[in-house]
Amino acid sequence: MASATASPPPSREPPTCKETAAICSPCCGGLFTLFAVILILYSVNKAYCHAKFSIQSITVSPVSDTWHVDFLVKNPSSRYSIYYEGDDAAVRFGSSNAAVLSTSQKRSSSSHTAFSLDFVAECNTSDVVAGVLEIKLRAKHKLYGLEPDDAGHVNVQCHNLTLNHENIDKIQLTIIENSANSCYLELFADTVSVSNANANARVSAAEWRIGFVARSPVTGCKISLRPIKSRLLRGDEVIAKSSSPSMDPFGQVVTGDETNVVFETVVAMPEVIGDVIWDIRVEIIAGVKTGIEYGNGFLLVFCGDIPVNFTADPAGNMIGSLLGNMRRCDYLYRDNLNPYLESLRS
Ligand SMILES: *[C@@H]1O[C@H](CO)[C@@H](O)[C@H](O)[C@H]1NC(C)=O
């Protein structure tokens, strides 16, 4: 990750292109993550999803800019499960970021499920209607016999949304085949807390505390994460850095599957209470332990598009918190950080 390479000591050579590409490329990260499994002989299977989604209704609240979309889903074959509820559903709306506020489901018949989604979009309505609504939901593929089940996602794409049409033209189920001795890992930013470090100061320097949670759906591995070095970005601009005091990522400390990264004296607050900053990113190098043999390594984590809602606390100070559900992060897994160690120590 770039925090490892952004500021090498002057006496050292800058990182090679290859290293920089390896750690700075969220695109790659994104691609990889869908398929990433720790330690593994993984293979990815783009299964044909027999589920069929159709939109029943769309309502947009002009007051709160909140969208409510009702879907009717013809269930997939019984070997596939789609998880509509929970806090990990993700939405994108064209080029606009969006925050999922809630989801719900109801089995409406033996073959159909009613699913609804509430979200707030970054852009205003006229911008987004022409865009593609993309929804990502967790899924599972049940295998026969003693083989472990596979984890994955279903991605639903709806084009040219209008209030009366069913324009769902693409449903893709991505299933990651688990080998018996592997961990499937998903990582999320699940809390954000921004507060003015010194409310009396005229400068609006704040402390940003961002919580991450690692989950291992289906494979159920125990995971502990230990951030080593992190940076906070707004768009492409680095606004803060943070590093843990110890360089031994596999020391005795076991932090569990939740971890916080704290950035101090960050000068990034909106002008107005009530604003949302939609383009916060966090990049982290973390040590990861999974409890399975050879299951220790490093994650280069990329968490983009974290929306932070700024409101006022009872005393009138501006505070920030995560808008909507937790946000999925992308990551690359590395079994060692040797190429990055020198710059990590700096
Ligand atoms: C919404 O988007 C349109 C087109 O980009 C723009 O003209 C309009 O000013 C925007 N409205 C608001 C409230 O931002």
Ligand SMILES: *[C@@H]1O[C@H](CO)[C@@H](O)[C@H](O)[C@H]1NC(C)=O
């Ligand atoms: C969406 O609308 C545009 C413009 O009306 C059209 O060119 C395009 O084919 C439509 N796409 C789908 C998937 O219907």
Ligand SMILES: *[C@@H]1O[C@H](CO)[C@@H](O)[C@H](O)[C@H]1NC(C)=O
């Ligand atoms: C931001 O948080 C406040 C307080 O919880 C809430 O009333 C408001 O709707 C949120 N903003 C958005 C855009 O959802």
